[in-house]
Structure formats: C-alpha cells, structure tokens
Amino acid sequence: MTVQPSLETRDLTIRFGGHVAVNAVSCAFHPGELTVIVGPNGAGKTTYFNLISGQLAASQGQVIKSGTDLTRMSPSARAQRGIGRAFQLTNLFPQLSVLENIRLAVQARSGDGWRILRQVAGLTDLAEQAEHYLEAAKLSGVAHLPAAALPHGDQRKLEVALLMAMEPDIYMFDEPTAGMSLDHAPDVLDLIAGIKKDTSKTVLLVEHKMDVVRSLADRIIVLHNGELLADGAPDTVMSSDIVRDVYLGKSAVPA
Numbered sequence: 001m002t003v004q005p006s007l008e009t010r011d012l013t014i015r016f017g018g019h020v021a022v023n024a025v026s027c028a029f030h031p032g033e034l035t036v037i038v039g040p041n042g043a044g045k046t047t048y049f050n051l052i053s054g055q056l057a058a059s060q061g062q063v064i065k066s067g068t069d070l071t072r073m074s075p076s077a078r079a080q081r082g083i084g085r086a087f088q089l090t091n092l093f094p095q096l097s098v099l100e101n102i103r104l105a106v107q108a109r110s111g112d113g114w115r116i117l118r119q120v121a122g123l124t125d126l127a128e129q130a131e132h133y134l135e136a137a138k139l140s141g142v143a144h145l146p147a148a149a150l151p152h153g154d155q156r157k158l159e160v161a162l163l164m165a166m167e168p169d170i171y172m173f174d175e176p177t178a179g180m181s182l183d184h185a186p187d188v189l190d191l192i193a194g195i196k197k198d199t200s201k202t203v204l205l206v207e208h209k210m211d212v213v214r215s216l217a218d219r220i221i222v223l224h225n226g227e228l229l230a231d232g233a234p235d236t237v238m239s240s241d242i243v244r245d246v247y248l249g250k251s252a253v254p255a
Ligand SMILES: Nc1ncnc2c1ncn2[C@@H]1O[C@H](COP(=O)(O)OP(=O)(O)OP(=O)(O)O)[C@@H](O)[C@H]1O
Pocket: 016, 021, 039, 040, 041, 042, 043, 044, 045, 046, 047, 048
C-alpha cells in the first residue's frame, strides 16, 4: 500500500529575475520521518522552506499537504492547515512572559478548532497544557521573565515550545541550534527528538552541523544550486561522491 505523503512539493520553482533559487524540486515527505535538508551556502534551503510555509510565492510548481494544494494560500492559511514553522520571537509578544506567550499559542490553536492530533491527550485545561510545554522545553525556571529578556539559548527553546503548542503536523526548523552555546543545544535537540518519536508528525530540518544531522536524520536531501541533488538514507547520501564533491566545493553536478 502506498502511503499518501503528508507534504509534497511538485516541480517547485522560484526565480528572482534571471536567478533560479529553487529549481523544479519534486519531493515527498511522510509522517514519522525526519528529513534533514543540507547543501552549501546559497543552495536554496531557506528559500525552499519559504516556498513551503508561504513566505515566498512559487513561480512554478505546487506545494501539497495531505492531498490539499496550498500553493496559492497565505502563510497563515498554511499554518492553520498544520504547516508549523518556528516563530521569530520578534513577531510575538516580547514584553509578555514566557508562560503567557505559550498560553497564547495554546489558545490560538484551541480557539481555531485547529486540532490536528492532540499531542497532550487528557490535558483539557489550557493552563495545564501551557505548563506541559514549558516543562518540556525546560523553561520553568524562566516562566515569568519577559520573552525579550531571555538569553539567546532560551529564546530558541521558547520558539520550539511555541511551535509545539500550536500542534502542527509538519514541523519546519531552520538551523534550530544556530548561535546556541553547547549547554543549550542538547535541550533543543532533545525537543526535536521527542517530536520525531510521534509517528504522526513530519519533521523538516535545515542544518549545517554534521553531528546534528547524524543524530536526528532518518533521511537526507541535498540541495545544490536550487536543485535536488541527492535524496536517501543518511549513510548513503553522505558517502556519495557527488555530495562529497559539493561539500569540498568542486563542481560535481552531473551533466
Ligand atoms: N528575496 C530574494 N531575492 C533575490 N535573491 C534571493 C532572495 N532570497 C534568496 N535569494 C537567493 O537565492 C539563493 C538561495 O538562497 P537561500 O538563502 O535559500 O540559500 P541557503 O541554502 O538557505 O543558504 P545558507 O545556508 O547560506 O542559509 C541565493 O543565491 C540567494 O541570494
């Protein structure tokens, strides 16, 4: 039996003037799978994310979620359909406390009737749910601090906690441990590993750090010059000559 992909891009393309930043990328993602997207600087990884979450409009091609075409939908319409991309804290409520921010995220989801699959079965009270995410992100000690006052590492953890509170079924992380100290990075990686255990979720992760890639990836796709260069099991992809050549900076894209 063929399982329907939870997310699919078909021939997805965007051009900026004459430059094709994402070039006809067709790829399907499935629940219970964490895919890491790798590639050299400027390969198109963040642009691919922007096309999926709706921050950029495709020049060509489609974004399909569980059979629904999202390509012409706004970012918020996609979010309501379960596409979850980590928030930028600057877009939230920096003067409100960590706990209040999480409560708002829980409320936003509940108020919309936006219930994909309840991650916290049995917790009916919104405050209890907020506490749950606060503890999961190991932020209880700073629950009452304004979000803006958090050190960078805690802000990144809060981003993940807020995303979890929205209970999307597609999680998208763009370098989630960027700029974090070695003390904090494991907390964020543990959170992502926890999400990955839920087989109803699909996780996409853009990452440069190879130790992170190795610890989390079920599958790796490689973008290069906007094109899908490789796709497969981590060991196979990372040991392929093409991928090695790309990382060594040689021109190795097959003709
Ligand atoms: N809004 C834009 N206008 C013009 N060009 C853009 C725009 N956004 C991205 N690009 C170009 O598209 C290409 C892909 O950029 P993108 O940021 O997606 O790469 P990346 O793989 O995420 O790189 P990095 O690893 O450095 O973050 C780059 O050449 C970039 O300059």
